[in-house]
Amino acid sequence: MKSKRNKEIATKIIVYLILIIMAVLMIIPFLWMISASIKSDREVFKMNPFVFIPEKPKWTNYRDIWTKIPLAVFVRNTVVLTIVVTFLQLLTSSFAAYSFAKLKFKYKKTLFMAYIATIAMPWQVYMVPQFIMLRKMGLNDKLMAMVCLQAFSAFGVFMMKQFYEGIPDELCEAARIDGMSEYGIYFKIMLPLSKPALSTLTIFTFVNTWNDYLGPLIYLRSESKKTIQLGLKMFISQYSSDYGLIMAGSVLSLIPLMVVFLIFQKYFVEGVAATGIKG
Amino acid sequence: MGESVSTSEKRKILSRQTKRNLVAYSFIAPNFIGFCVFTLIPMAFAFALGFMKWDGSNPVQFEGLGNFTRIFQDTFFKAALRNTIIYCLGTVPLTMIASLALAILLNQKIIGRGIFRTLAFFPYIASLVAITSVWKMLFHPTKGPINNILFNVFGVEQKNLPQWFSGGLVLLSMILFSVWKYMGYYMVIYLAGLQGISAELYEAAALDGADAWGKFRYVTWPQLRATTFFVVVMLTINCFKIYDVAVMLAGGGSGELTPSSTVLVYYIYQKAFVDWDLGYSSAVSMVLFVLVLIVTVVQFTIEAKQDR
Numbered sequence: 001m002k003s004k005r006n007k008e009i010a011t012k013i014i015v016y017l018i019l020i021i022m023a024v025l026m027i028i029p030f031l032w033m034i035s036a037s038i039k040s041d042r043e044v045f046k047m048n049p050f051v052f053i054p055e056k057p058k059w060t061n062y063r064d065i066w067t068k069i070p071l072a073v074f075v076r077n078t079v080v081l082t083i084v085v086t087f088l089q090l091l092t093s094s095f096a097a098y099s100f101a102k103l104k105f106k107y108k109k110t111l112f113m114a115y116i117a118t119i120a121m122p123w124q125v126y127m128v129p130q131f132i133m134l135r136k137m138g139l140n141d142k143l144m145a146m147v148c149l150q151a152f153s154a155f156g157v158f159m160m161k162q163f164y165e166g167i168p169d170e171l172c173e174a175a176r177i178d179g180m181s182e183y184g185i186y187f188k189i190m191l192p193l194s195k196p197a198l199s200t201l202t203i204f205t206f207v208n209t210w211n212d213y214l215g216p217l218i219y220l221r222s223e224s225k226k227t228i229q230l231g232l233k234m235f236i237s238q239y240s241s242d243y244g245l246i247m248a249g250s251v252l253s254l255i256p257l258m259v260v261f262l263i264f265q266k267y268f269v270e271g272v273a274a275t276g277i278k279g
Numbered sequence: 280m281g282e283s284v285s286t287s288e289k290r291k292i293l294s295r296q297t298k299r300n301l302v303a304y305s306f307i308a309p310n311f312i313g314f315c316v317f318t319l320i321p322m323a324f325a326f327a328l329g330f331m332k333w334d335g336s337n338p339v340q341f342e343g344l345g346n347f348t349r350i351f352q353d354t355f356f357k358a359a360l361r362n363t364i365i366y367c368l369g370t371v372p373l374t375m376i377a378s379l380a381l382a383i384l385l386n387q388k389i390i391g392r393g394i395f396r397t398l399a400f401f402p403y404i405a406s407l408v409a410i411t412s413v414w415k416m417l418f419h420p421t422k423g424p425i426n427n428i429l430f431n432v433f434g435v436e437q438k439n440l441p442q443w444f445s446g447g448l449v450l451l452s453m454i455l456f457s458v459w460k461y462m463g464y465y466m467v468i469y470l471a472g473l474q475g476i477s478a479e480l481y482e483a484a485a486l487d488g489a490d491a492w493g494k495f496r497y498v499t500w501p502q503l504r505a506t507t508f509f510v511v512v513m514l515t516i517n518c519f520k521i522y523d524v525a526v527m528l529a530g531g532g533s534g535e536l537t538p539s540s541t542v543l544v545y546y547i548y549q550k551a552f553v554d555w556d557l558g559y560s561s562a563v564s565m566v567l568f569v570l571v572l573i574v575t576v577v578q579f580t581i582e583a584k585q586d587r
Binding site: 015016018019023025027028029030032033044045047048091092093095096098099100104105106108111114115118120121122123124125126127128129130132133134148152153154156157182186203207210211214218229232233236237243246247249250253254257258261262265268269272273 | 317
């Protein structure tokens with residue numbers, strides 16, 4: 001009996017050891033980023049001894065980055081774009097998903113197949129004709145192009161549909177008998193129930209839009225239209241050895257993501273489980 | 280008399296059905312119109328463009344299979360194809376195993392479980408531009424701490440210190456980076472899958488005298504089959520469309536890639552938006568599409584066979 005207990009303790013120790021190593025590997029690049037963001041260029045790579053916070057932290061990095069590149073413009077563009085895309089994505093895809101999950105209508109299967117078929121199709125396959133088309137529509141170098149590109153994904157519809165299918169039909173039936181319209185059922189019954197799924201979709205959409213690089217690279221050419229990702233990349237290629245400033249800009253670009261993630265993560269695993277993204 | 284009642288009733292039912300259809304379509308329309316215009320139409324267009332010759336401004340010319348015969352004599356294309364496939368072969372299994380292991384560990388009752396889960400997910404939300412510049416510092420060939428440790432602790436000679444982002448090691452660096460960045464995402468999917476396995480199955484396995492490995496072999500793994508299928512399909516698709524990881528880790532100042540680090544999507548981008556050779560670029564993207572299609576179909580077939 002004793003040896004079994006010892007074995008259990010040994011397993012526990014190994015599990016914690018693996019997890020701690022994992023956590024360290026995950027967190028080191030972030031700690032390095034923060035540490036380097038308050039160092040001068042001479043201090044960044046100093047290894048013996050390595051100091052996490054230098055004697056004289058160079059806080060000016062966080063001030064200078066705003067003037068070296070038009071960071072405020074980039075931030076504004078990215079914030080506007082991300083909020084509009086996330087909002088449209090949540091609204092239109094949960095709207096469509098309600099119909100696919102709870103209503104009976106003609107061509108339902110065909111329409112849904114159109115969505116499913118495109119999920120496995122990488123955007124990169126049709127990005128070129130899409131660009132030509134949007135350019136024809138006069139959307140080249142406009143933030144609006146990015147909205148059109150990202151706001152109507154098949155993934156969102158698919159995910160929300162899976163979630164709504166988990167909600168019992170009786171709930172809708174009862175409301176219909178009470179004379180509630182389909183719109184009423186959607187807004188008063190389904191939406192309040194979809195917090196886990198909507199939180200999950202918010203995290204995915206927000207992170208993807210905020211971090212997107214190739215889309216903005218193709219469409220947003222003038223400096224006043226660029227997003228944070230493009231701006232940071234531009235800065236890096238111009239001042240590749242200004243490590244302190246690059247890291248300060250990187251830290252700033254991560255803050256909104258962390259905030260959004262920490263707000264919505266409460267529902268996250270539950271949301272993934274309920275939406276059946278797991279297959 | 281009776282007949283006329285039934286027709287009017289029929290009309291009523293018909294119009295009710297029409298009304299129901301219209302309500303349903305009104306829910307779908309906002310998303311579907313956007314989806315149709317910005318996804319379906321360009322997709323159809325992409326297939327056609329692969330057989331054309333076009334620079335975006337002069338009239339389109341029909342090229343037939345010309346683009347495709349050109350592709351298979353193009354050495355840069357072959358390098359891109361080869362690198363993309365190697366990258367997939369490395370990244371898909373490693374990420375799958377790492378994320379499954381992590382999910383199993385983090386599905387147990389463990390102190391600080393929430394913190395561990397959040398930490399594992401952090402790399403996924405970090406933007407590539409920011410986090411790749413950290414990696415480039417950490418793995419800097421002359422000044423970076425990793426090579427510093429190899430030099431000072433392991434006594435690797437200065438001239439033998441690895442060049443992580445050029446030559447033969449660049450694909451390995453890309454693979455390691457991707458596993459690090461994306462395992463948290465797939466871990467969450469596996470966690471969701473693990474939570475769907477009923478505790479009774481584990482109890483039954485314990486009664487049969489199964490140890491930890493036995494429980495994994497006979498309960499966890501078979502129960503997670505649908506999840507694993509989904510993870511592998513998504514991972515493969517995501518690996519084939521790799522672009523920004525390569526450009527940011529291995530790209531020079533303006534992001535140009537050499538044959539040792541180039542990937543398919545990079546070539547599509549270059550051909551289209553730098554050379555304005557739109558037909559050729561679309562032909563390359565057709566190759567990407569066919570690759571993804573083959574992999575997906577193969578995996579679906581395997582899945583269907585196991586189902587039986």
